[in-house]
Amino acid sequence: DAGVTQSPTHLIKTRGQQVTLRCSPKSGHDTVSWYQQALGQGPQFIFQYYEEEERQRGNFPDRFSGHQFPNYSSELNVNALLLGDSALYLCASSSRAHEAFFGQGTRLTVV
Amino acid sequence: QKEVEQNSGPLSVPEGAIASLNCTYSDRGSQSFFWYRQYSGKSPELIMFIYSNGDKEDGRFTAQLNKASQYVSLLIRDSQPSDSATYLCAVNAGGTSYGKLTFGQGTILTVHP
Numbered sequence: 001d002a003g004v005t006q007s008p009t010h011l012i013k014t015r016g017q018q019v020t021l022r023c024s025p026k027s028g029h030d031t032v033s034w035y036q037q038a039l040g041q042g043p044q045f046i047f048q049y050y051e052e053e054e055r056q057r058g059n060f061p062d063r064f065s066g067h068q069f070p071n072y073s074s075e076l077n078v079n080a081l082l083l084g085d086s087a088l089y090l091c092a093s094s095s096r097a098h099e100a101f102f103g104q105g106t107r108l109t110v111v
Numbered sequence: 112q113k114e115v116e117q118n119s120g121p122l123s124v125p126e127g128a129i130a131s132l133n134c135t136y137s138d139r140g141s142q143s144f145f146w147y148r149q150y151s152g153k154s155p156e157l158i159m160f161i162y163s164n165g166d167k168e169d170g171r172f173t174a175q176l177n178k179a180s181q182y183v184s185l186l187i188r189d190s191q192p193s194d195s196a197t198y199l200c201a202v203n204a205g206g207t208s209y210g211k212l213t214f215g216q217g218t219i220l221t222v223h224p
Contacts, residue, residue, distance in 0.1 A: 035212075035214075040217075041216055042217050043199070043212070045213065048211060050210075088154075090154055094210055099145065100145075102155050102156070
């Protein structure tokens with residue numbers, strides 16, 4: 001049983017560019033949440049998707065958007081990248097009957 | 112006041128000792144509590160969760176929850192060098208916020224031989 005998988009694992013982008021990160025949830029999970037983790041900090045909640053809709057959102061600007069597909073996989077899009085967007089982006093999958101499990105993360109560097 | 116606060120580290124203990132990690136939270140309505148372990152450069156790994164007041168034991172790990180004091184802790188018995196990592200406390204408010212985890216800043220634990 002594959003766990004939560006994210007792609008790509010590392011990414012380097014230039015300020016002002018756009019980026020798309022992808023996540024496939026663990027089998028049996030229908031909810032995907034995205035987190036941003038800056039160096040030395042705990043993960044910060046970006047948003048959560050369930051039934052292809054954004055159900056909750058953290059304190060992140062509209063430059064951060066997402067999508068969930070019918071197979072429960074999800075994308076995180078960030079527009080107009082800033083240097084401060086450099087971080088580890090984590091996807092977590094869960095369901096009502098399960099705790100949240102994280103993927104290996106995508107390390108985004110904005111230069 | 113931060114929503115979830117963890118005891119400041121880093122915490123250093125000798126091999127075989129008990130490591131005690133503490134966490135307080137501000138939302139009295141919080142319903143579920145989690146401890147994640149994160150090795151350097153890796154993603155968080157769930158090691159314990161607790162929903163009810165009291166103690167929950169799993170191998171060398173014991174989670175303790177006191178909702179009246181808004182306090183949750185993790186004890187690691189017989190600490191091993193492989194336990195050296197950052198430990199993250201996470202809280203789920205439940206209800207309409209189900210699934211949203213609020214994390215503390217993490218406590219770095221070092222177990223020295």
